[in-house]
Amino acid sequence: MAAPVKVxxxxxxTAVSRVLACLLEKDVEFQxxxxxxxxxxxxKPEYLKIQPFGQVPAFQDESIAIFESRAICRYICEKHADKxxxxxxxxxxxxxxxxxxxxxxxxxxxxxxxxxLVFQLAFAPRMNIKQDExxxxxxxxxxxxxxxxxxxxxxxxxxxAGDEFTLADLSHLPNTHYLVTxxxxxxxxxxxxxxxxxxxxxxxxxxxxKVVEMQxxx
Amino acid sequence: MVMKVHGSVLxxxxxxxxIALNEKGLEFEFVPVDMRAGEHKKEHFLALNPFGQVPAFEDGDLKLFESRAITQYIAHVYEDKxxxxxxxxxxxxxxxxxxxxxxxxxxPVASKLQWELVFKPMFGMATDAAVVExxxxxxxxxxxxxxxxxxxxKxxGCDCFTLADLHHLPALTNLMASPVKKLFDARPKVSAxxxxxxxxxxxxxxxxxxxxx
Numbered sequence: 001m002a003a004p005v006k007v008x009x010x011x012x013x014t015a016v017s018r019v020l021a022c023l024l025e026k027d028v029e030f031q032x033x034x035x036x037x038x039x040x041x042x043x044k045p046e047y048l049k050i051q052p053f054g055q056v057p058a059f060q061d062e063s064i065a066i067f068e069s070r071a072i073c074r075y076i077c078e079k080h081a082d083k084x085x086x087x088x089x090x091x092x093x094x095x096x097x098x099x100x101x102x103x104x105x106x107x108x109x110x111x112x113x114x115x116x117l118v119f120q121l122a123f124a125p126r127m128n129i130k131q132d133e134x135x136x137x138x139x140x141x142x143x144x145x146x147x148x149x150x151x152x153x154x155x156x157x158x159x160x161a162g163d164e165f166t167l168a169d170l171s172h173l174p175n176t177h178y179l180v181t182x183x184x185x186x187x188x189x190x191x192x193x194x195x196x197x198x199x200x201x202x203x204x205x206x207x208x209x210k211v212v213e214m215q216x217x218x
Numbered sequence: 219m220v221m222k223v224h225g226s227v228l229x230x231x232x233x234x235x236x237i238a239l240n241e242k243g244l245e246f247e248f249v250p251v252d253m254r255a256g257e258h259k260k261e262h263f264l265a266l267n268p269f270g271q272v273p274a275f276e277d278g279d280l281k282l283f284e285s286r287a288i289t290q291y292i293a294h295v296y297e298d299k300x301x302x303x304x305x306x307x308x309x310x311x312x313x314x315x316x317x318x319x320x321x322x323x324x325x326p327v328a329s330k331l332q333w334e335l336v337f338k339p340m341f342g343m344a345t346d347a348a349v350v351e352x353x354x355x356x357x358x359x360x361x362x363x364x365x366x367x368x369x370x371x372k373x374x375g376c377d378c379f380t381l382a383d384l385h386h387l388p389a390l391t392n393l394m395a396s397p398v399k400k401l402f403d404a405r406p407k408v409s410a411x412x413x414x415x416x417x418x419x420x421x422x423x424x425x426x427x428x429x430x431x
Contacts, residue, residue, distance in 0.1 A: 052363045053323060066311050068318035075311045097282055097291045104284035107321060109269060149268045 009056025313375030
């Protein structure tokens with residue numbers, strides 16, 4: 001039996017939690033390897049060997065070492081296509097195209113404003129960094145426009161890529177969780193009928209609940 | 219029915235798709251979108267891309283947006299045509315890693331530099347030197363990592379040219395014609411890689427198209 005895969009980094013990291021959610025959806029056994037970021041472990045030569053940009057997560061599976069959370073998720077889904085949630089990253093080319101489109105939309109359009117807000121609202125206070133009010137205002141506006149488009153899309157589609165929960169929806173879980181909890185941005189989501197429905201559905205998944213538990217305990 | 223690409227020849231994202239189609243030797247129709255007139259924010263275009271951005275793509279009944287999703291679709295569905303664009307016989311994992319690197323580490327910085335040094339002057343706006351300096355420093359750090367990677371691998375994803383390299387081409391076309399060129403020239407492996415991928419005929423075809431419009 002194959003050894004569990006290794007995920008390096010704290011579950012509190014949005015990018016790490018993205019990978020954890022995917023592993024749980026796919027029923028793939030994993031070992032979480034702590035990285036002491038407060039001590040700068042992620043910037044030290046040993047760690048840079050497995051993630052040259054000095055960020056979390058890093059990932060190892062038998063002989064392969066990869067990084068970038070969305071690349072890791074795709075790898076997990078392709079390698080274990082028959083395990084766990086088979087719809088997460090469909091092998092049907094037309095369905096996959098739609099998943100890729102919304103996964104790219106998450107990475108290119110949703111992620112920038114949402115991660116800026118997560119940093120300002122959730123992490124800066126903890127790190128004793130002064131919040132940038134301009135940045136918060138600007139990114140709240142950007143996020144609002146994106147959510148309007150999402151609400152329109154989700155009017156005619158249960159999930160972003162279609163009728164099934166996929167990697168495209170999963171990819172939104174980490175940032176959104178922080179936004180609606182510690183970030184106090186719940187209203188941006190609950191005030192939009194379809195976004196509200198979608199968020200409630202995807203955040204109630206067992207896999208995500210487990211990740212949130214992991215974030216609480218570390 | 220022939221494939222359609224809706225966009226502008228000046229758009230780096232649209233260029234990404236056009237290059238991929240040319241690498242594959244595929245027939246397509248280019249449908250210009252008049253961005254200066256705000257066509258990309260109008261109803262008929264929003265039906266193709268609700269985010270109001272170029273490019274948008276059609277292949278029969280399939281409609282797609284997001285250039286990197288479109289190129290991946292092209293590379294997989296037309297894998298037996300033209301340049302492979304994926305790693306033949308080897309796991310795709312590393313190619314996907316470096317596609318994400320382009321998207322999240324290289325492109326944000328490269329886009330800011332192109333905006334300041336290429337597009338602002340085009341629109342009669344003033345370049346912000348502080349933004350340029352800040353982003354040149356960031357790009358330098360990214361390129362140091364590229365230099366190390368390209369010392370171990372002929373191309374970013376593996377030993378052959380793939381989407382991981384292709385996705386950089388539109389930005390490189392702009393940056394290598396700007397003062398930022400010096401950052402690429404200063405790193406031997408990066409410099410050789412840039413020269414190699416920019417010499418590809420598929421890119422030349424897209425630039426010829428751009429010069430005609």
